[in-house]
Amino acid sequence: MRKVLLIIAALFILTEFVNSQDKFTSIINNQSPKLTSPLMTPEVLWSFGRITEFSVSPDGNSVVYAVRYFNIQLNKGQTDFYIMNSDGSNKKRLTESSEGKFGIKWRPDGKKLGFVSVRSGTAQLWEMNPDGTEMKQISDIPEGINDFRYSPDMSKIFYLAEVKIDKNVQDIYPDLTKANGRIINDLMYRHWDEWEDGSYGHIFVTNYGTSVKKGIDINEGEAWDTPMKPFGGTEQINWSPDSKKIVYSTKKMTGKQYALSTNSDIYVYDIAGKQTVNISEGMQGYDFAPVFSPDSKMIAWTSMERDGYESDKTRLFTVNLDTKEKTYCTKNLDQSADALEWTKDGKSIYFISGIRATEEIFRYDIADGKITRVTDGIHNYLEVKEAGSNLIATRQSMSKPTEIYSVNPQSGEAKEISFVNKDLLAQLKIADVKKRMIKTTDNKDMLAWVIYPPDFDPNKKYPALLFCEGGPQSTVDQFWSYRWNMQIMAANGYIVIAPNRRGVPSFGMEWLEQISGDYGGQNMQDYLSAIDDLAAEPYVNKDKLGAVGASYGGFSVYWLAGNHNKRFKAFIAHDGMFNLESQYLETEEMWFVNWDLGGPFWDKENKTAQKSYATSPHKFVQNWDTPILIVHGEKDYRIAYTQAMQAFNAAILLGVPAQMLLFPDENHWVLSPQDGILWQRTYFNWLDKWLK
Numbered sequence: 001m002r003k004v005l006l007i008i009a010a011l012f013i014l015t016e017f018v019n020s021q022d023k024f025t026s027i028i029n030n031q032s033p034k035l036t037s038p039l040m041t042p043e044v045l046w047s048f049g050r051i052t053e054f055s056v057s058p059d060g061n062s063v064v065y066a067v068r069y070f071n072i073q074l075n076k077g078q079t080d081f082y083i084m085n086s087d088g089s090n091k092k093r094l095t096e097s098s099e100g101k102f103g104i105k106w107r108p109d110g111k112k113l114g115f116v117s118v119r120s121g122t123a124q125l126w127e128m129n130p131d132g133t134e135m136k137q138i139s140d141i142p143e144g145i146n147d148f149r150y151s152p153d154m155s156k157i158f159y160l161a162e163v164k165i166d167k168n169v170q171d172i173y174p175d176l177t178k179a180n181g182r183i184i185n186d187l188m189y190r191h192w193d194e195w196e197d198g199s200y201g202h203i204f205v206t207n208y209g210t211s212v213k214k215g216i217d218i219n220e221g222e223a224w225d226t227p228m229k230p231f232g233g234t235e236q237i238n239w240s241p242d243s244k245k246i247v248y249s250t251k252k253m254t255g256k257q258y259a260l261s262t263n264s265d266i267y268v269y270d271i272a273g274k275q276t277v278n279i280s281e282g283m284q285g286y287d288f289a290p291v292f293s294p295d296s297k298m299i300a301w302t303s304m305e306r307d308g309y310e311s312d313k314t315r316l317f318t319v320n321l322d323t324k325e326k327t328y329c330t331k332n333l334d335q336s337a338d339a340l341e342w343t344k345d346g347k348s349i350y351f352i353s354g355i356r357a358t359e360e361i362f363r364y365d366i367a368d369g370k371i372t373r374v375t376d377g378i379h380n381y382l383e384v385k386e387a388g389s390n391l392i393a394t395r396q397s398m399s400k401p402t403e404i405y406s407v408n409p410q411s412g413e414a415k416e417i418s419f420v421n422k423d424l425l426a427q428l429k430i431a432d433v434k435k436r437m438i439k440t441t442d443n444k445d446m447l448a449w450v451i452y453p454p455d456f457d458p459n460k461k462y463p464a465l466l467f468c469e470g471g472p473q474s475t476v477d478q479f480w481s482y483r484w485n486m487q488i489m490a491a492n493g494y495i496v497i498a499p500n501r502r503g504v505p506s507f508g509m510e511w512l513e514q515i516s517g518d519y520g521g522q523n524m525q526d527y528l529s530a531i532d533d534l535a536a537e538p539y540v541n542k543d544k545l546g547a548v549g550a551s552y553g554g555f556s557v558y559w560l561a562g563n564h565n566k567r568f569k570a571f572i573a574h575d576g577m578f579n580l581e582s583q584y585l586e587t588e589e590m591w592f593v594n595w596d597l598g599g600p601f602w603d604k605e606n607k608t609a610q611k612s613y614a615t616s617p618h619k620f621v622q623n624w625d626t627p628i629l630i631v632h633g634e635k636d637y638r639i640a641y642t643q644a645m646q647a648f649n650a651a652i653l654l655g656v657p658a659q660m661l662l663f664p665d666e667n668h669w670v671l672s673p674q675d676g677i678l679w680q681r682t683y684f685n686w687l688d689k690w691l692k
Contacts, residue, residue, distance in 0.1 A: 038429040039454065040491040042680035045482060046070050046673050049420040051394060051402045052079060053102070058110040060388035061086055062130065064094070065404060066104055067420055070673045077673070081115065083130060086387045086406060088417030094132035101126075103147045103234070108154050114138070116147060125159070125212055139212035146201065147234045150208065151243040156271070157208045158237065158246055159215065165223050166198030186255030191588050192230040193635040193667035201225040203237060203248060205271065218246070218269050218276070226250040228264060228288065235289050240296040244271055247279075247299055249288040259590040263307045266290045266299070268321075279319055285312055289338075294346040297321055300329075302338060308591040311473030313509055314338055316351060316364060329364050333371055334508045337362070339383050350374070350384050350391065350409075354506030357447050357477045361393065361407065375412040378433070380478040392417075397478040398433045398451065398486045400425065429454035431490035433478075438499065438533045441525045447507075448499035448530050449476060451486040461541040463691040465489060466531045466568075467498040468549025468556035472515050472523070472596070475504045483670055483679060484550065492684050493692070494546075497534045501526035517598045517608040519580075520559055520615025527556060531567060543569065544691045548683075550574035550631075551639065551668065555617065558647060561628060562620025570690035572683060574631040575639050575668055578647040580616035586640040621650045627657035629686040631679065633666035659686060 033047055047069075054065035063086055070077040081104050084091040095101065100118035107114055107127070117126045117137075125139035125148055139145060139159070146160040169179050182195065189196050203226055206215025219226055226248050227236040237248040251264040266280040266287050280287040285304030292299055299319050304312035314336035316329040329349070330337050339352040349364045355373075359380035363372045374391075375381060382402065384393040391407040395414065404418035431451050438446045453462060467484070469476045476498045489496050500507065502523040503515025515523050527547075535542040545568050549557050554576015561571050577583045581601045584593045594600075598608030628651055632644035644660060651658035661682050663675055670679045 033424070035424075035427045038427060040428055040485070040488040042488070042677040043072065044424070044428070045485055045488055045680070046072055046676060048401050048424060048482075050482075051404060051418065051420060053104060054383075054385075054392065054394065054404055055105045056086070056385045056387045056392050057106050057130075058108060060386070063387070063392055063404065063417070064104050064106065064113055064130070065418065066102065072673045072677065075672055075674045081113070081132075083132075084417065086390065086392060086417070088406070088415070088419070092132070094128065095135075105149070108150055108152050114148065114150065116145060118144075125157070138210070141212070141214050149234055149237070149239060151239050152241050153243040154208055155243060156205055157212060157215075158203050158205050158218075158239070159212075160201055160227070160234070160237075161204055162199040163202045163217065163219075164197075164199045165221070166196075168198050187259040187590065188255060188588060190637045192637055193633075194230070194637075201227060201229070203246065203269075205246070216274075218274075219250075222252070223254050224250055224252050224258075232288075238291050240292045241294050242296040244296070245269060245292075246271070247290040247292060249290060249301070256590075259588065260594065261307055262286050262304065262310050262591050264288055266301050268299070279321075279324075280317075285309065286314075287317075289340060291340050291342060293342055294344060298346075300340050300342065300349055302340065308595050310589070310592060310595070311471070311505070311512070313512075316340065316349065318349075318366075327369075329369065330371065335506060337364075341384050341386060344386055350386070352381050352384065354475050354477060357449070357475055357500050357504075357506055359477055359506075361391070361412070363409070373412075374409055375407065375414065377414075378435075378478055380480075396480040398449065398480065399430050401480045428487075429491070431487050432456065433486065436497070436533070438530050440502075440522075440529050442522065446499055446501065446526055446530070448497050449486075450534065451490045451496040451498070453490045453493050453495065456539075458539045460539060462493065462495045462539060463544035463546065463687075464495040464497065464531070464534055464540045465687070466527060466545070466547040467496055468527060468547060468553035468560075469498070469501070469504065470549065470551030470553045472503045472519070472552035472555075473505060473512060474552075475506045476500045477506065482676060484548075488680065492687070494687070495534070495540060497530050499526060499530035501530070516596050517612055519555065519596070519612055520563075524556065524559060524563070527560065528564075528567070535567075546570040546572070546687055546691050548572040548574075548687075549576070551576065554639075557628075558617035559615070559620070561626060562617060562623040564626070566625075568626055570687055571626055571628040572631070572686060573628065573644075573647065575633060575636050576630075576643065576647070577617070577639055578643045578650075579618040580613050582646070583639065583643060586642065588637050592638075618646065618650070621647075621654070624651060624654055624656045627686075627690050629659050629661070629682065631661045631663075631682070633663045633668060633670065635665065635667040638668055 049067045052066045064083045068077045068079040081094040103116040112127045114127050116123050123144040127138050128135040148157050148159040202217050202219040204215035246269045265278050267276050269276045284307040287303045290299050290301035302314045303317045306312050316337040318327045335353050337351040341350040353362050361374040361381050379395050379397045382394040393407050394402050395405050396402040403416050405414040406417050407414045433451050436448045436450045440446050505512050547560050547568050554573040557571050557573035558578050597612040599606045601613045630644045630648045632641040634641045648660040670676050
């Protein structure tokens with residue numbers, strides 16, 4: 001019977017695959033594929049259009065945005081640009097080309113759209129009219145550019161480019177032209193998914209006109225990156241509205257110091273004087289994403305207080321450039337502030353903040369320091385911009401991928417205006433997502449999300465999954481994921497419980513910080529409380545429970561595998577830490593393990609560190625008795641794939657049913673279409689084998 005079901009499932013998957021690929025051209029022309037089933041599949045998940053960026057016109061009347069679609073057969077994506085009125089009317093596709101392109105933004109006069117296009121292997125600045133006509137290459141910079149921004153007066157642009165500073169083997173030994181070794185003298189020789197190659201991101205300033213040439217390197221000779229790696233972009237760099245200054249964030253450290261510290265700073269570069277001033281000197285944690293006020297007299301930025309703590313509260317700060325007075329704007333707000341946006345009148349700053357497992361829009365008023373919550377609901381806002389009397393923002397949830405909304409700043413009422421995935425969503429049965437409050441072992445109230453299968457019948461019994469969040473300081477909020485997607489888990493017949501265990505943001509700093517130095521402690525009890533609470537329901541088959549997770553969630557699965565007391569019948573761990581002692585010396589960002597684990601394992605006098613290493617999952621592997629699937633990317637340098645090898649080898653040697661899926665070309669995530677579908681198929685094959 002199982003073989004028959006597998007054959008039927010395989011035929012269904014193949015049908016969906018062919019349908020989705022035959023309809024790829026129609027998808028990118030805003031025509032969704034016609035599905036043969038209303039249930040989410042991996043192929044359908046990879047058919048959604050992904051809004052990657054948007055920009056509001058200077059007059060607030062139009063929005064240009066980028067949407068990326070993927071072709072599974074070709075195993076690649078294509079990004080194109082679209083435009084609409086700020087009320088969502090008059091949508092138009094502006095580009096229909098396979099060239100790589102990104103960074104769409106309005107020219108300050110609103111007459112042109114600028115973007116970066118990769119053609120003939122080089123990325124350059126291109127422009128076109130707002131209707132998509134008269135597309136033209138503007139820059140001619142030999143090494144190409146990574147991104148750019150116009151100065152507000154349109155006299156200049158800054159662009160980002162890589163500059164080679166450090167010597168490689170061929171520079172040292174020119175006769176060894178085929179040598180492929182790396183000579184390493186210090187730490188941070190690799191980061192996230194890249195080996196350091198001696199090149200650094202720098203900011204260049206050049207005159208803007210019909211032909212843009214190579215500019216002045218304002219970071220000349222500096223062996224550090226602007227924007228900061230691995231995830232920084234132009235949000236870390238901004239022009240002053242008077243076009244006289246550039247403000248940016250960077251961490252001016254190298255090697256061991258860089259690996260141990262999170263202390264970045266905010267720098268202001270004067271165009272005329274060619275001088276740079278550090279305006280956050282003495283502030284010890286991350287300082288990043290600075291933005292000028294409309295009158296160029298103030299700068300707002302986000303700041304973390306403590307050096308080495310990458311998940312500290314993100315604080316909103318401002319500085320008056322004349323008086324040098326700094327203001328901690330969110331001192332009385334026990335939550336973080338991100339994605340800053342000044343109002344056009346300079347009287348307020350909008351920001352995004354997590355509160356009780358959702359991400360909402362807030363406003364800070366400069367005059368009296370008042371903070372107002374603008375939106376409220378079961379969703380995540382990602383970015384917000386002002387557009388006339390309204391706001392334009394991107395939003396997602398566990399039930400819906402990212403779309404663009406118009407938001408009333410007084411009432412918080414939001415109206416969807418992009419509708420990129422409307423037709424595809426209309427064909428699917430969307431699972432219900434509900435809040436559930438759970439009592440923890442120390443009598444705290446913990447919020448969890450429960451996701452029920454489509455057409456849920458409370459008179460039936462369902463297998464259930466405990467979702468273990470990564471981070472570890474990462475909220476289980478209303479995220480939409482193309483890997484850990486709650487809708488596809490529910491569509492496959494599983495009830496999912498996703499608890500906001502100890503250590504996640506948006507529930508106050510006490511709740512967040514409990515986890516540091518206590519990886520195998522209270523938060524693991526929170527997980528067990530969550531699955532026990534759900535398993536008590538009559539519609540849950542308590543003999544068919546699984547636990548799944550990635551990163552810290554993978555660590556959690558490894559830990560639970562040795563401490564679950566027969567609760568679970570299947571485990572899946574992706575990119576997880578298995579052996580904390582080897583993890584300490586295999587990772588690259590040393591500040592992370594120093595803060596969260598308490599320090600090195602050889603420091604026997606450090607009680608916090610010794611407590612952490614005593615609860616390492618590999619110390620409990622002798623208790624493993626439950627089938628486990630182990631997944632890892634070989635380009636994951638934060639948690640090396642050798643962690644997966646250790647766990648898999650241990651399981652096999654212990655006689656525990658195990659399978660390992662390694663991705664040679666993936667990092668801490670799974671980003672290519674076919675690898676993503678392979679991930680989903682392997683994931684559900686494993687769960688179905690042991691839980692159905």
